Amino acid sequence: MLTSSKRVITVGIAEMEVSDDPDATLVTYSLGSCLGVMIYDPVVHVGGLLHIMLPEANAEKSSKGFNPLKYVDTGVPMLFKEAYKYGAQKNRMKVSVAGGAQILDDSGFFNIGKRNMATLRKLFWKNGVMIEKEHVEGTVSRTVRLHLNDGKITIKLGWGEEIVL
Amino acid sequence: MIKFEEILKKIEYLPPLPVVVSKALSKLNDPKATPDDLAEIIKFDQAVTANVLRLCNSSYFGLRRTITDINEALIYIGLVRFREILVLSGTGQYFEQKVSGYELNKGELWSYSLSSAVIADEICNIIEREDNGSVFLAALLHDIGKVVLSEFVTETWDEIRSKVEGEGYTFIEAEKEVIGYDHAELGARILKLWGFSDEIINAVKKHHEPAQKNDSFIEDIVRISDNLSMMMGYTTSIDGLAYHGYEDICRKYNIHQETLDRIMGISVEKIKKIETEYGISREVA
Numbered sequence: 001m002l003t004s005s006k007r008v009i010t011v012g013i014a015e016m017e018v019s020d021d022p023d024a025t026l027v028t029y030s031l032g033s034c035l036g037v038m039i040y041d042p043v044v045h046v047g048g049l050l051h052i053m054l055p056e057a058n059a060e061k062s063s064k065g066f067n068p069l070k071y072v073d074t075g076v077p078m079l080f081k082e083a084y085k086y087g088a089q090k091n092r093m094k095v096s097v098a099g100g101a102q103i104l105d106d107s108g109f110f111n112i113g114k115r116n117m118a119t120l121r122k123l124f125w126k127n128g129v130m131i132e133k134e135h136v137e138g139t140v141s142r143t144v145r146l147h148l149n150d151g152k153i154t155i156k157l158g159w160g161e162e163i164v165l
Numbered sequence: 166m167i168k169f170e171e172i173l174k175k176i177e178y179l180p181p182l183p184v185v186v187s188k189a190l191s192k193l194n195d196p197k198a199t200p201d202d203l204a205e206i207i208k209f210d211q212a213v214t215a216n217v218l219r220l221c222n223s224s225y226f227g228l229r230r231t232i233t234d235i236n237e238a239l240i241y242i243g244l245v246r247f248r249e250i251l252v253l254s255g256t257g258q259y260f261e262q263k264v265s266g267y268e269l270n271k272g273e274l275w276s277y278s279l280s281s282a283v284i285a286d287e288i289c290n291i292i293e294r295e296d297n298g299s300v301f302l303a304a305l306l307h308d309i310g311k312v313v314l315s316e317f318v319t320e321t322w323d324e325i326r327s328k329v330e331g332e333g334y335t336f337i338e339a340e341k342e343v344i345g346y347d348h349a350e351l352g353a354r355i356l357k358l359w360g361f362s363d364e365i366i367n368a369v370k371k372h373h374e375p376a377q378k379n380d381s382f383i384e385d386i387v388r389i390s391d392n393l394s395m396m397m398g399y400t401t402s403i404d405g406l407a408y409h410g411y412e413d414i415c416r417k418y419n420i421h422q423e424t425l426d427r428i429m430g431i432s433v434e435k436i437k438k439i440e441t442e443y444g445i446s447r448e449v450a
Contacts, residue, residue, distance in 0.1 A: 013433050032398030054426050070430055103392055105410035139406040158405035
């Protein structure tokens with residue numbers, strides 16, 4: 001194991017977690033074409049992880065039981081806002097992204113991973129946010145962990161290999 | 166190359182589908198079957214009976230009183246849900262285990278299979294086609310071959326990985342090339358041994374094959390649900406997303422990119438609900 005953290009907080013699909021517990025590790029399992037968006041403010045040790053699956057909410061917004069955390073355009077702003085509540089500040093935030101994989105498809109019909117990433121880049125660009133590190137695309141599934149003591153990110157690839165982002 | 170007989174022997178060692186489950190499943194195909202007939206079959210199986218009652222009394226149905234009579238419960242939950250319960254109770258024993266050859270932890274194949282079944286069901290809903298239960302069943306069982314092939318994948322992993330990463334093979338092509346047999350063929354053999362119908366066996370067998378014009382509805386839907394389940398990340402499996410997408414099938418049923426988004430968006434909530442109802446959890450390393 002690459003970590004010594006004690007508390008593991010799991011983030012499911014279309015969910016997010018934010019914490020300032022330095023002993024905690026935020027983890028989300030098996031990102032396919034979904035994206036894991038991780039933010040970390042090293043000064044206050046506040047970190048957040050969001051597991052989003054689709055690019056834009058569009059018409060869904062007005063539907064019953066709408067879950068904004070399913071979509072890039074509605075979920076990412078919520079992640080940042082939640083982190084601000086814990087004292088994190090936008091200008092100190094380290095932003096990383098993992099996931100956005102794709103099945104083999106020449107025409108791009110199934111490129112939800114790419115569409116997710118494109119929507120995310122557009123959103124960040126509009127808001128003046130830089131992605132510091134990323135591990136995206138390809139055909140591999142990824143499990144990501146954000147360690148809140150130092151903001152380190154580890155990614156376990158589908159075939160079992162673990163890397164530090 | 167691994168000996169074919171060695172693989173076949175493994176199939177025979179799999180515990181058979183519980184008698185009660187296969188009996189009740191075939192009874193369900195009889196249009197004259199009544200809830201009484203079904204109750205008569207399942208009352209001897211504690212797991213199935215308990216699951217029927219638990220589901221019937223769950224918040225999902227919102228009944229004011231507690232149902233303890235199995236006949237009454239069957240009427241409330243309906244035959245479609247009953248088939249789900251049967252299949253889930255009967256197949257959990259294979260899927261729950263760790264499938265180490267594919268780097269699947271305990272419960273992961275279960276979760277993946279279930280998600281494919283729920284997605285298949287949702288595709289039928291959205292394109293307004295009725296499923297008599299076979300689509301759900303075929304989608305649920307499509308990867309059963311992995312349970313057996315697992316250890317052979319472990320033995321030959323380096324070779325498989327170099328084919329997938331270095332030579333552009335899909336995972337299933339590499340299995341076939343290196344082991345001599347792939348998980349789809351093997352799954353079909355297992356289901357044949359268990360007496361499943363040809364339509365389900367063929368759908369499992371062909372779930373990674375290129376689509377043909379005259380493929381059946383079940384064969385088509387199982388493939389798309391498999392695609393979507395992979396994309397939604399219901400597995401951290403070793404093979405990842407290294408499979409072909411079936412755009413041609415989507416076009417055949419008028420499924421566009423936005424339709425895919427919708428199917429995924431709705432399915433994710435349903436899967437969460439069923440995982441909670443049936444207490445399915447993934448153990449992760």
